[in-house]
Amino acid sequence: MNVRSQISSVFHLDKCIGCHTCSIACKNLWTDRRGAEYMWWNNVETKPGTGYPTLWEDQEKYKGGWEVTGHDLHLKMGGRGSLLGKIFHNPHLPTVDDYYEPYTYRYGDLFNAPKGDDQPTARPVSMISGEPMKIEAGPNWDDDLGGSPIYAANDPSMKKLSEQEQAQLFALERMVFFYVPRICNHCVNAGCVAACPSGAIYKRGEDGIVLVSQEKCRGWRMCVAGCPYKKTYYTWSTGKSEKCILCYPRQESGQAPACFHSCVGRIRYLGVLLYDADRIEETAKRTDPELVAAQREMILDPHDPEVIAAARKNGVHEQIIKAAQKSPVYRFVKEWELALPLHPEFRTLPMLFYVPPLLPVIATVEEGRTKLGDDFFSSLEQARLPLRYLASLFAGGNEEEVAKAYRKQMAVRLLRRSETVEGISREVAEKACAAAGIGTDEADSIYRLTSLAGLKERVVIPSMLREQALESIEDPHEHRREAGFGTRRKAKRRW
Amino acid sequence: MRKKEWIRLAFGLGLLLGAAASAAAAESTAEKAERGEAVFQQNCSGCHTIGGDRPTGPDLAGVTERRDRQWLLRIILEPDRLIAEGDPTIRKLMEKYPMAMPDVGLTEEEAEAVLTFLQHPLEEQHQAGETAAAKGKTTEEPAGDPQHGRDLYVGTAAFENGGAPCLACHGIAGEGLGRAAGASFGADLTNAYQSYEREGLLEVLDSIPFPSMAPIYSEHPLTDEEQRDITAFLGAISGTPPKIAGVFALDAGIAAAALFGLALLFGWRRLKGVRRPLVAKTLRQSRREAK
Ligand code: SF4
Ligand code: SF4
Numbered sequence: 001m002n003v004r005s006q007i008s009s010v011f012h013l014d015k016c017i018g019c020h021t022c023s024i025a026c027k028n029l030w031t032d033r034r035g036a037e038y039m040w041w042n043n044v045e046t047k048p049g050t051g052y053p054t055l056w057e058d059q060e061k062y063k064g065g066w067e068v069t070g071h072d073l074h075l076k077m078g079g080r081g082s083l084l085g086k087i088f089h090n091p092h093l094p095t096v097d098d099y100y101e102p103y104t105y106r107y108g109d110l111f112n113a114p115k116g117d118d119q120p121t122a123r124p125v126s127m128i129s130g131e132p133m134k135i136e137a138g139p140n141w142d143d144d145l146g147g148s149p150i151y152a153a154n155d156p157s158m159k160k161l162s163e164q165e166q167a168q169l170f171a172l173e174r175m176v177f178f179y180v181p182r183i184c185n186h187c188v189n190a191g192c193v194a195a196c197p198s199g200a201i202y203k204r205g206e207d208g209i210v211l212v213s214q215e216k217c218r219g220w221r222m223c224v225a226g227c228p229y230k231k232t233y234y235t236w237s238t239g240k241s242e243k244c245i246l247c248y249p250r251q252e253s254g255q256a257p258a259c260f261h262s263c264v265g266r267i268r269y270l271g272v273l274l275y276d277a278d279r280i281e282e283t284a285k286r287t288d289p290e291l292v293a294a295q296r297e298m299i300l301d302p303h304d305p306e307v308i309a310a311a312r313k314n315g316v317h318e319q320i321i322k323a324a325q326k327s328p329v330y331r332f333v334k335e336w337e338l339a340l341p342l343h344p345e346f347r348t349l350p351m352l353f354y355v356p357p358l359l360p361v362i363a364t365v366e367e368g369r370t371k372l373g374d375d376f377f378s379s380l381e382q383a384r385l386p387l388r389y390l391a392s393l394f395a396g397g398n399e400e401e402v403a404k405a406y407r408k409q410m411a412v413r414l415l416r417r418s419e420t421v422e423g424i425s426r427e428v429a430e431k432a433c434a435a436a437g438i439g440t441d442e443a444d445s446i447y448r449l450t451s452l453a454g455l456k457e458r459v460v461i462p463s464m465l466r467e468q469a470l471e472s473i474e475d476p477h478e479h480r481r482e483a484g485f486g487t488r489r490k491a492k493r494r495w
Numbered sequence: 496m497r498k499k500e501w502i503r504l505a506f507g508l509g510l511l512l513g514a515a516a517s518a519a520a521a522e523s524t525a526e527k528a529e530r531g532e533a534v535f536q537q538n539c540s541g542c543h544t545i546g547g548d549r550p551t552g553p554d555l556a557g558v559t560e561r562r563d564r565q566w567l568l569r570i571i572l573e574p575d576r577l578i579a580e581g582d583p584t585i586r587k588l589m590e591k592y593p594m595a596m597p598d599v600g601l602t603e604e605e606a607e608a609v610l611t612f613l614q615h616p617l618e619e620q621h622q623a624g625e626t627a628a629a630k631g632k633t634t635e636e637p638a639g640d641p642q643h644g645r646d647l648y649v650g651t652a653a654f655e656n657g658g659a660p661c662l663a664c665h666g667i668a669g670e671g672l673g674r675a676a677g678a679s680f681g682a683d684l685t686n687a688y689q690s691y692e693r694e695g696l697l698e699v700l701d702s703i704p705f706p707s708m709a710p711i712y713s714e715h716p717l718t719d720e721e722q723r724d725i726t727a728f729l730g731a732i733s734g735t736p737p738k739i740a741g742v743f744a745l746d747a748g749i750a751a752a753a754l755f756g757l758a759l760l761f762g763w764r765r766l767k768g769v770r771r772p773l774v775a776k777t778l779r780q781s782r783r784e785a786k
Contacts, residue, residue, distance in 0.1 A: 054770035061769055088757070091766055098769045137770055150777045 002277040003300060003311040005320045006188065006208030006351050007246060007270065007461075009260075010332040010339045011181055012450060013357040014409070015267040018179035020044050020140070022259035022268075026183075029247070029258050035237025037102035037127040040139050041244035042259045044181040047393070048155040048169070049142040051180075053098040056230040057156045057343065063092040064228030065191050065346030068285050073347065075194055077225050083197065092225045100137040102127040128236075152177070157392040165386050176384045178357040180393075181267070183259065184231040184244035185342070185350030186210045188275065188298075189284045192243070195226025200241075206320075206469050207272075207462075208351065209246045215489065217241055228346035238492070252466050256459040269449075271327030271460040272320055273334075273351065274300045274311055284347045288396035291344035298349070299334050302327070323462030328449055329353070336438075336446055338405050340394035356394055356402055358409045359384035407436035412443045412450070524611060531605075531612025538599045539609065541691075541699040545616050550690050552592055559614045571606040574598050594690065600706050637723070644728025647721055648672075658715035661725065669735030681707070688726075688733035696726040 026042040045051045059065055063077040077083070077092060105122035113120035126133045142151030148170070152158070158166055168174055186203075190210050193201045200216035201223055203209070212223070212232065219239040223232040232243040247257030255261065260268040279298045286294040300307045302324035311321055324330065332339040332355065339353035383406065387399045395401035411432040418429040433443050449457070470476065542552035559567065566584070569577050574596040578585055589595065601609070646652035649672065650660030664681035666672055691699060699705075700722040703712045717725070 050770075050773070054773060058769075061766060093766065095766075095768045097771060100770075136774075149781060150774055154773055154777060 001310040003274050003314045004277045005316050006273050008273045008329045008351040010269040010329050010353045012267040012355040015265040016179045017265045019264050021262050021264050022181055025258040025262035035235040038099045039233035042183045043139050044179050045140055046143050046177050047180050048152040048158055050151045050154050052139050053094040053230050065348055073284055090225045100139055103135055157389050160388055160392045161386055185352040187348035187350045189280050189349040191226040191348045192223035192232050195222040197222055209248050212241050212243055214240050251461050252464040260459055269328040269458045271329040272324040272462055273329055274302050274324050276300055288345045289398035291396045292340055292401045295349055296334055317465055320462045323460055326460050345396040356390050356405055408438055411436040412446050415443045416447055527608050528612040528615045531608035534605045534609050535612055537702050538704045541702055541704040549695055551695055555613055568606055571601055599704055639723030639727030641727040641731040644724035647725055648728055655718050656715040658712050669732050688729045693726055697722055
């Protein structure tokens with residue numbers, strides 16, 4: 001057992017209201033500058049939809065992530081040999097239009113335009129070239145069904161549904177959408193790290209945060225192609241790639257990452273997971289439907305004395321083990337099996353998990369009373385979104401995984417209804433809990449963590465122990481008796 | 496602009512000189528000629544003789560009688576312009592001496608001095624100095640070592656005063672040195688010996704009259720021995736037919752193949768945007784369905 005620790009997250013999609021506050025918090029903090037205008041380390045996309053960049057999930061186009069050929073795991077973009085052939089130009093990169101051309105408006109014209117017969121207008125201009133442009137796309141252009149016939153209809157997961165199911169989804173009374181906020185998953189088997197020819201991307205040993213060294217990066221952009229989630233971005237002004245850093249500077253000072261902190265829906269949970277690094281390869285090679293379960297197996301129980309001993313032996317600090325035991329992520333992912341990885345079939349073993357959105361169930365109104373379908377728990381017919389759609393998003397096509405999570409959420413809902421409003425008897429609620437395979441006390445803890453938890457419970461950051469991490473690579477006494485700490489080199493193009 | 500003024504001044508001065516030929520000048524003619532001789536040795540003698548014959552440039556004995564003084568001043572001070580203007584005299588001369596006269600960067604004053612010297616080259620002291628120097632060079636100097644010359648040329652042996660090896664700028668096609676026809680900063684020297692001959696080369700290497708070479712070697716002059724060795728080397732390889740054509744063709748071939756490969760790489764199955772084609776396709780479809 002090779003125990004490592006990883007800062008992981010859970011996004012509870014049933015709570016996301018699609019306000020984009022997270023994206024703005026991130027933008028203001030990290031990417032509000034030249035060369036980074038188009039990037040959204042945190043973006044929120046409407047599903048069904050094609051996302052940002054357009055059709056990022058379609059790996060036949062972008063060739064991100066891993067695939068199993070024979071007994072081996074390979075980057076889908078090709079091995080070292082063929083990478084060498086593509087080194088000066090990787091053909092599978094998204095163009096800026098696939099993200100969207102960032103724009104602003106010439107607001108100055110509203111005040112400075114010469115006197116004339118017409119009202120002055122603020123023309124849209126490109127933030128890259130400064131030229132007037134026609135706005136054709138944005139980071140979430142298909143927001144709230146805005147572009148459904150084009151964008152929602154082309155959602156790659158839609159293709160998995162039958163014609164009839166698709167048609168039903170677009171029927172007005174069944175119209176449905178939900179939001180998927182996305183940041184870098186800080187994957188355990190990261191495609192970006194494996195793709196980088198300069199060795200510039202690394203996964204921090206102590207917390208698993210994936211970072212791009214701005215000094216080592218040579219701008220080959222292989223990570224952009226290698227990441228199936230398209231979560232590394234190329235900064236055109238510096239010629240380097242950049243990505244979500246999980247606000248490690250904030251975490252090191254004990255604060256939640258900006259998107260977690262600002263989240264209006266309080267959908268975001270953060271905590272430590274311990275996992276067995278010896279099992280990475282074996283896990284990533286499992287078949288698509290097995291992947292969710294396999295990844296769950298890879299995650300270890302932080303209360304198990306054997307795991308604790310192995311963790312200590314591996315140098316995982318006591319405080320981190322303690323944080324892992326309090327981790328809300330562990331409860332959602334492993335204990336309750338409620339949270340699932342996004343597109344596990346890309347095989348990067350993403351460490352950001354999503355609680356699939358239950359959405360209001362379609363109910364019938366009888367005699368002025370809302371009634372749920374009786375066979376809801378057996379067939380889940382009345383789920384707003386076809387299970388197959390969600391399974392293709394969160395379970396590598398394994399519908400049972402989604403159904404399991406759904407049943408539990410439904411049981412919690414029914415239990416709460418029986419306790420707080422009339423209409424559902426305790427008996428029905430308990431039956432639902434039993435069908436979902438949880439006790440009522442467990443349902444109660446799910447409810448507490450989902451609805452009542454404060455920031456300190458939702459975001460459990462261990463002490464990052466920077467002093468220790470630093471000691472392993474630098475001598476802390478190095479700068480004693482020196483004036484100041486020197487300067488940091490500025491990143492600049494080297495060609 | 497400034498040059499023009501200079502020339503007008505020169506013209507005026509020339510007239511003045513002519514008028515005051517017999518009058519006593521501030522500087523005596525002898526003194527001036529003396530100075531002119533120094534300038535001549537330093538800058539002109541690499542290519543020109545006085546009373547001799549060299550394939551690099553016309554003999555200058557009696558040149559002040561043959562040519563208009565103003566024309567002489569111009570050819571010294573602004574040869575490029577004169578050549579560019581297609582001066583008929585120059586054109587005729589260039590048939591015989593294909594190397595264009597370089598602008599050696601003399602001042603007006605120095606040019607005057609040189610002309611004075613050319614006018615009175617036979618005054619005893621000049622004559623005496625000239626022959627003595629010439630004798631010293633030609634008779635007493637031992638022959639150089641061509642092998643050491645080659646080492647110096649390509650840089651395997653260092654110049655004593657730290658000058659740059661010749662190969663840094665000059666290729667030799669006949670030796671296959673420096674991809675001669677390709678990247679050279681200076682002229683190819685395969686035939687240098689043929690055009691300068693021993694004396695001329697020694698002179699050039701000693702005085703470095705070319706303005707582009709002067710800043711490189713004025714601080715790092717070649718020793719007498721080095722001059723002789725290089726001259727010997729150039730003499731040894733003189734006139735060998737160029738070995739370069741094949742190598743050049745190979746280079747060109749490799750470059751073409753590389754370009755072709757690059758073009759292939761760049762164009763090969765490149766992802767041509769995703770969003771625009773998607774939108775266009777969907778719109779086309781829905782329009783078809785609407786019909
Ligand atoms: S989501 Fe992409 S960028 Fe983030 S670690 Fe995984 S492969 Fe790398
Ligand atoms: S801030 Fe929270 S609720 Fe708002 S879009 Fe982001 S994740 Fe969703």
